Amino acid sequence: MNPSEQPREHSGTKLRMSQVAEIQAILDASRFAVLATQREGQPHTSLVATTPVDGIQTLLFATYRSTRKYRNLLLNGRVALFFGDRAAEPLGAQCHSVLTAHGLASIAPDDERGELASVHLKRHPSLHKLLASTDSVLLRVRVAAYQLAHSIDDVRWFDLSDCTPL
Numbered sequence: 001m002n003p004s005e006q007p008r009e010h011s012g013t014k015l016r017m018s019q020v021a022e023i024q025a026i027l028d029a030s031r032f033a034v035l036a037t038q039r040e041g042q043p044h045t046s047l048v049a050t051t052p053v054d055g056i057q058t059l060l061f062a063t064y065r066s067t068r069k070y071r072n073l074l075l076n077g078r079v080a081l082f083f084g085d086r087a088a089e090p091l092g093a094q095c096h097s098v099l100t101a102h103g104l105a106s107i108a109p110d111d112e113r114g115e116l117a118s119v120h121l122k123r124h125p126s127l128h129k130l131l132a133s134t135d136s137v138l139l140r141v142r143v144a145a146y147q148l149a150h151s152i153d154d155v156r157w158f159d160l161s162d163c164t165p166l
Contacts, residue, residue, distance in 0.1 A: 019158060020056060023146055026099045027052040027059070030083040031123065033101075035061065037072035037079055044068055049124045050081065053116065057160060059101060059141040060108070060120045062130050070137060077105045079141055097150050103143040113138055 027050075035048045046069045048061040059081060063070050073079070084098030108116050117131050117138055130136050149155040 019148070022097070023056045023099060023148065023158070024052070026083055026097060026148075027056060030099075033059075033061075033081040033083045035069060035079060035081055037069050037076070039068075039072045039075060044072055048081075049120075049127060050083075051120045051123045053119060053140075056146070057143055059103070059143060060116055060138065061141070062117075062120060062127060062136055062138045064130070064133065064135050065137055066135060073105050073139065079103060079105045081141065097148060099149075100147040101141065101143045102145045102147070103141040105139045105141045108138040108140050116140065 031049060032047055033050045035046045037044050037046075046063075046067070048063065048069075051060040052058070053060060061081075079102075081101040081103075082098070083100070084096065120138065121127060121131055131138070143160055145160060146158045147155065148158065
């Protein structure tokens with residue numbers, strides 16, 4: 001992945017502890033997310049099993065090297081991860097919050113892979129075969145910003161540039 005790629009800046013607000021706790025609760029409750037990548041302007045989405053680490057600042061997921069998502073990430077590490085499924089509800093309806101994490105994905109360093117893989121496997125024991133494969137890669141997303149939506153009219157951006165982990 002190109003380390004010089006930086007997530008786009010968002011005009012967000014600083015997080016209050018209650019907002020950090022709300023984001024953490026959504027991440028803890030949501031075991032899966034829709035990952036958005038792109039290649040040559042063509043968006044691509046994939047369902048991934050996620051694990052939050054470092055509070056709300058880092059998200060883990062694993063994939064095989066043979067996937068389109070991995071090939072896309074090699075060219076551009078910018079990602080968005082969408083947590084929640086409200087597609088069946090009418091717009092503006094009273095619903096649970098949905099969350100999008102925006103950040104930069106990179107391969108977990110070799111010296112951290114074992115520990116991070118154990119954390120990810122504890123949350124997702126069914127991924128044992130994937131994580132044990134020599135064709136798999138463990139990725140970590142350093143989150144730059146979150147978009148939190150409570151309804152179509154209540155959407156807020158939060159910049160993590162000065163956020164400390166829980």
